[in-house]
Amino acid sequence: MLPITRRLLANAPRRLQAVSLRPNLALTTVARASVTASITRSAFSTFSKASFAATLSKDKAFTADKYPHLQRNQEFKKLADDDLAFFKSILAPSALTQDEGDLEAFNNDWMQKYRGQSKLVLKPSTTEQVSQILKYCNDNKLAVVPQGGNTGLVGGAVPVFDEIIISTANMSSIRSFDNVSGALVCDAGCILEVLDNHLAERGYIMPLDLGAKGSCHIGGNVATNAGGLRLLRYGSLHGTVLGLEVVLPDGTILDNLSTLRKDNTGYDLKQLFIGSEGSLGIITGVSILAPKRSKAINVALLGVSSFEQVQNAFKRSRDELSEILSAFEFWDKASIDLVKQHLVAGANDPLESEHPFYILIETSGSNKDHDDEKLNNYLEGLLTDEVVQDGVVAQDTTQFNNLWAIREGIPEACSKTGAVYKYDLSMPVPVLYDMVEDMRTRLDENGVLGEGKPVKCVVGFGHIGDGNLHLNIMAEKYTDEVTGLIEPFVYEWTAKQHGSVSAEHGLGLMKTGALHYSKSPSMMKLMRNVKDMIDPKGIMNPYKFLP
């Protein structure tokens, strides 16, 4: 059956090339999940380290030169031959990267915004090796940066100066999966998409999904407490992570790889490492609770006339779709314009005319007839009451993919537009889009927004269901003038709404100085105490996270 077609596609004459030209069709699982996989595949997974390095310009400024207020802590030792000799004594030769060309991919971040100057990447393959490395670094005051898939968006995974990069790339075994409870135990370096495919084969799904799934590691996800597209349905990693295995700076291995759903014995220490962004230790193993994969999935794309109506549609979805609602995403017209301009995903606009706002709704359930009926009633109601102006419902997986590809293509389309100032903010939903409009007005009033000006456009999109706005501002290049107009304005604005300056991407290097907009002095003091207690020499991911 199908595989035959697929095989024919590969080597048959043109007349038998069945569906091969349709985008995103080569993948295999039922749900949209693998589907995103193919989207990401084109966008990220094929984005090998090597080709990534090749796209970098040799004369791109180093972080250290771009941000002169950052000073190397001279107490940290500089890498020397005796250090290399030690690392070579515990690791296979292929687990050390010193070649300058190869190092580029590890020294530069996904945004092409930060560039470190590390001379060494270590890729241990066992927890024991990580422990030996960290103990040695701690004893010798060598600073380190943990790195997973290097898809982080706040400069957290690349060195600021010459920190040694410890990559989880060689830690990619799936340790166990319990078919009854859904508990998955794996190495920190497993790629999210690989885990999701592994679970799909068994009828389960990873509780998180994000555009970078083809490259990001589960350890990186946990370290950043990544949110993503399924948070609305399955909750945050603080709930789904059952246990962690973490190596502390002094080499201690904290073995807390529990697969228990309930465990009320003592402090829940794993929570401290979820979202710690490499500042406390290296996560080497993850135990996570996977839900059952839904059999019936529907996706609809709606065109809406105002943000007010976006909120109405959301409120009604919680009433009428309730337990089958699995994603509620929105974006503005400026976002889809960029996707149309830069990506194949934008080639065919599913809706006949343009709308100020778009909503993507996904439902997941166990009974297609039940879900279809609920969704149809809901959509009919929206249309009749003029909450939405137009909409389409995907009829097959190809169409699911294509609708999701528009949403997931927005960040990529933004980065193809220019230098991106990226903010991910949490705030009460009613004021969420005011932020975008106020920012546009501010940049416009200061004469920097528009064609031929330093800032090309401002777009807003995000996870309405989670009160999470992605505000992306595309500029010709990163300049002090533009930065000065955006920051601290964006943070002050958010603080006034009692929002968070980082809903999901974390603090990294970019937002260290903005932490105080979201956390009180006493909170920050306790965080500092925790950091000093666990990492007294400060070798873990220095210059970042805490001010």
Place this chain on the structure above:
Amino acid sequence: MSNNLRILVATKRVIDYAVKIRVNAAGTAVETANVKHSMNPFDEIGTEQAIQIKEGLEKAKTGKAEVVVVSCGPAKVQETLRTALAMGADRAIHVESNDELQPLAVAKVLKAIVEKEKPDLVILGKQAIDDDSNQTGQMLAGLLNWPQATFASKVELGEKAMTVTREVDGGVETIKTALPAILTTDLRLNTPRYASLPNIMKAKKKPLAKLTVAELGVDVKPRLEILKVAEPAKRQGGKMVESVDDLVDKLKNEAKVL
């Protein structure tokens, strides 16, 4: 010039393109229970083409067309028909059968429908992506003794005639045929539209007629017997080697090619 056409489009419900196919334990068929099904992609293209012809005639005010979609199979195929109606087809015919339907059987059923409906054009997919037979359109043309234009990548309608560009090895071929005729669709013919909300709502009220194979008096007994269904051999995953020595060793002792 005025054209009044009736276009019959055959649509099949198949396992969704993106689903990973599994062979059943007995090795006699693929698993279909609890597996996502959708309209055969080539039939989506066929439905889209019929709607485009209809819209083209209406826009140019040179005629009218009625798009009738038909599907044979169990009750579930009505989902596929509703999808076609939501795309813009005018009415649907469900020929109910719970038996295995091979291409010849479907061609015979369609012939019976053609005799009832007297369409000017019958559009089918060049193949269904489940059994990849690539036969039904040709068999129907044979049974009806009608001209056929297969693997169409472009269709232009004239008065009681059409010009069809078809993809052949090494290029394209353009043919002209009188109507009524059989058309089978290739991938590049068009990009099927999404089912829009207003159309999904309208589709609920569009007529869907039910017939049975017995009522049509067609013999659908299978002529072919499937002996065995098997999965293709699994591809072995790649392995990273540590050094040249390691590579040579693996080539010698594991792959045994040196």
